[in-house]
Amino acid sequence: MIPSIETIDLFQLASGDRLAIQVYKFVGAQPGAKVYIQANLHGCEIVGNAVVHQLIEYLSDVDKGAIAGEIWLVPTCNPLGTNQRGHFYATGGFHSYSGEDWNRIFWEYEPTVDELSQFVDKHLGSDEAEIIQAYRGQILAAFEKELAKQNHPCGVSVPEYFRGKLQCLCLDADYVIDIHSSSNDGLDFVYYFPNRETQASWFNFDYSILLTQGGDYAFDEAFIWPWIVLEKAFAETGQKIKLAVDGCTLELGSGMKMRPSSVAKGLASIKNYLAHRGILSAEIPEATTTKCLPSGNITRYRATVGGMIGDRLPLGQAVKAGEKLYDILSFNRQGKLPKVTTINSMVDGIVFDLAISESANQGEYVMSVLETN
Ligand SMILES: [Zn+2]
Known part of the structure; x- marks a missing residue:
């Protein structure tokens, strides 16, 4: 029609x-x-x-x-x-x-x-x-x-x-x-x-x-x-x-x-x-x-330090609590060498969403994990 x-x-x-x-x-x-x-x-x-x-x-x-x-x-x-x-x-x-x-x-x-x-x-x-x-x-x-x-x-x-x-x-x-x-x-x-x-x-x-x-x-x-x-x-x-x-x-x-x-x-x-x-x-x-889950099962990870995001799990990847989600490479203004910080998942779940930018100020969004249990 x-x-x-x-x-x-x-x-x-x-x-x-x-x-x-x-x-x-x-x-x-x-x-x-x-x-x-x-x-x-x-x-x-x-x-x-x-x-x-x-x-x-x-x-x-x-x-x-x-x-x-x-x-x-x-x-x-x-x-x-x-x-x-x-x-x-x-x-x-x-x-x-x-x-x-x-x-x-x-x-x-x-x-x-x-x-x-x-x-x-x-x-x-x-x-x-x-x-x-x-x-x-x-x-x-x-x-x-x-x-x-x-x-x-x-x-x-x-x-x-x-x-x-x-x-x-x-x-x-x-x-x-x-x-x-x-x-x-x-x-x-x-x-x-x-x-x-x-x-x-x-x-x-x-x-x-x-x-x-x-x-x-x-x-x-x-x-x-x-x-x-x-x-x-x-x-x-x-x-x-x-x-x-x-x-x-x-x-x-x-x-x-x-x-x-x-x-x-x-x-x-x-x-x-x-x-x-x-x-x-x-x-x-x-x-x-379809798995019905409350929105509270989504955890948004924000950078705990400022830096460059690397080695991040891909979208849809299953992850267990304690396993690595991503690294942050941080430079400094204190005369020290750069430092890599590893961020681990707090829950069992899947990678639900990824920030487009691979650089983050402290407090900025990096990724989300959906707790699936
Ligand atoms: Zn929208």
Whole structure:
């Protein structure tokens, strides 16, 4: 089927130019859920654009009858970030003007304790579709008030204009998928949220990492956390509900790269997820085992002394506690010979992520290990 394509104005630059994003909408013959998928929120993490392109090609060959619901795709969703450079390097993970991380800026519906308990009291015994519709109504009403601030003479910041446009597209969705990569060199995996382990397994990655705390205002979190808070409030009254609403982030490989294996995995994972959700009629491959681990199992190693990083274990390598991860070669200004310091792993695990730079000031990031036990 042919998608409808909508161009959405973001904001105007000092030069007079205007930035925009483009949404590719595949609306199926059958009614159903809405899934929103975006790529390249962090300017240097470009891999999702290739995944979205392949999804557009795939869905363009699919009959309208094979889709129930709507699939919205937004590649290069942050043009300001995508286009930002410092010499050879894409530096658009952060807004250059304010220093804000582009994935920590989003508006989140945060009901008060009273608002939440009133909602739960009113909807005890309601079916899940009714609960979703009513709560979504509350979220959208609160978001309208937030958006109204953009019309005030005092204006809002660039990230606030930007988030308003993206969240207008996704807050009424049922499922939100944000495609990122490491800004460095990383493995392919999914970040998921409480009560959604089975859904995370539909992506068929080797590893699924559970995020258990909100408050970061990341894109997926700002979407899903209000729903998890609601599920928790119902659970406290004894009514256990699992709402068909989901938000997650795919992490596909390395910054500034579109590693073919990561693109292929990303495409297959999303197709599989959409098939499980009943949005796409497609063959569901045999499930692979995904290891679900909490994000607390990731240890980020930062240089304990300043120097040059050498003899570092490669990405994906298994390591035991006490085995060497890397060496740091340090020079000095004390008239002494250079010194090599060896850093060993604190846990049994795998090498999860590697800093691109092989030089580090004391305290700078070198690598991550995922504890797998
Ligand atoms: Zn990212």
